[in-house]
Amino acid sequence: MDSHCTVTFLPSDRQTVVRTGTLLHDAAWQAGIEADIPCGGQGRCGRCLVRIEKGQVRRRPNAHLTDGQVALGWALSCQTEVRGDVTVFLLPETVTEKVVVSGTATIEGPRSVRPPGDPVISQYPLDLSPPDLQDSAADLERLRRALATGPGVRDLQVDLSVARGLGRALREQKWRATAVVEHPSRGRSARLVAVRPANAVGASLGAAVDIGTTTVSVVLVDLQSGRIIDTATSFNRQVSCGEDVISRIIYSLRGDGLRRLQRLVRETINNLIGELCARHELEARQIDHVVVAGNTSMEHLFLGLDPRSIREEPYAPLATSFPTVSASEVGLRVNPEASVYCTPAVAAYVGGDITAGILSSGLDEWDGLALFMDVGTNGELVVGNSDWQVACACSAGPAFEGAGVRCGMRAITGAVEDVTINYQTLAPTLGVIGGGAPAGICGSGMIATLGEMFVTGILDKAGRINTAIERGQGNDRRRIVATDHGPAYVLAWASESGTKEDILLTEVDIGNLIRAKAAIYAGLTVMLRALDIDLKDIETVLIGGAFGQHINVEKSILIGLLPDLPWDRFRFLGNTAALGAYQVLVSRQARRQVEEIAGKVTYLELVADNSFMNEFTSALFLPHTDLEAFASVKEVLAQVSRNDAQAAAAEERKGR
């Protein structure tokens, strides 16, 4: 017979009863605590530390903990089984913040989004004659007849749940109502989505959802006009089950891991929808259509599809085009009859976020040669024009999105987004989103900090901090300090920061950022070589994803993240996945177009190219081992050393 134990979690003092042998991480979940397991519970990262205050546990063998740490009670929550009543202390930083962090942002597109007469959802005002003895046609037939003779909607599909409420709705509204109809697409007939009171015209809403590995964005849209009402973004709550796609896939293989991941992303989306609707005093049940764009793994997890084959050679996913489902099937708290469409993927690592991104960037209609870059937790690159497109993907990791970097955060109020460092004093001048005290550093801030540290000599080309640098010695406090993650550069002292802790970038953070930028640049080099394309022939670089809003081109080139091309060739397009999902939400033509894109893009598998590792290693320097490929950076560095030499000579003259 199973025995059970009580697990108490501190400091919240939450309790739960579990079977003996349950992992501490699962017990925390059962107690309603989303304790983070960054590597998906593989015992690989050593970051799910908890402290056993009292009680009996069994630790699975693991090299991450020393005997001394074990003696002090430390354990890994993903590798420790409950063996009796236990009290466990959870470190605050290992528990995912459940509050939705949201912010509004506008999304803009380079072209108009809906040709006239092509909506996915239409609303038709109905003024039906009530049944009498001369015309006793059924309510549903009466409605079909009106839609066929009026707006010409034929073969209307009516699901049972909509039909159930029809009789009462029509009678209560005295036969005047608004029919919400989804127009036919890909073999589906027109479908009745809702019957609403006559005065509800203009109240049909849509939601375009971008499911990123790290963040999720929802765009709320008035489907009548196509107007964007508002957007909101938050962390993907799945982050607590693994920071990257592979960790999530591994997590999905545990017990009810897949269901848990599906629930977490669903809750993330529902919370965002709820927040947007509350902000505008709208009802979530007015949302009649949802379009989701995400990478292939995210779309699988959202639909509850088994993603395991995505990480196994030959990397064939379960699906690249997905069945359209109803909102009730996937648990979205909107009109239960709303159809939910996922944009099609190309391959395991080029997903629906990229097909949506190609659509919104206009790459598929470009005349000259263009490069589309979507840099998020994964870096996807697409090169081509209106005739052809080739895509590849490289795993950049979540560093530029603020995860895995000690003071990293998303680009919201309080994030350092720009940095300039004084060459003599080494003191920084910070640009902070919202203008207040800094609370952390977002991706653009990290790029700027790296670039400035490099040109001021704080950082060498291998990414090591120069702890012996003499400039800046005269300041009250040295900007270069020692931390448990190695040397670090302080951007803001605790007394100046919104968190009351130093805002700094450590050498470990810098290593993560350099690996991320190296993966992206190596992917680009290998892809262009495979296609026999010279970098300088790329006329336009379209940038979407996490970097799409704003990054400093000069500093991105300085660190070797972006190729060394004239600055006017770069265009920043914002969140291209959300924008593409929005276009598909409001236009059937855009939906056809995104499906054509998915069928047309050729996928280039970088794993099959032996040169990728060599290119990656070469790119692990600032800006690159091949300085000739970064002529503008070479010139900047030469100018810096000329200035240095002149300053030294002047000093010497003064001394004589």
Ligand code: FES
């Ligand atoms: S070691 Fe436990 S989550 Fe990575």
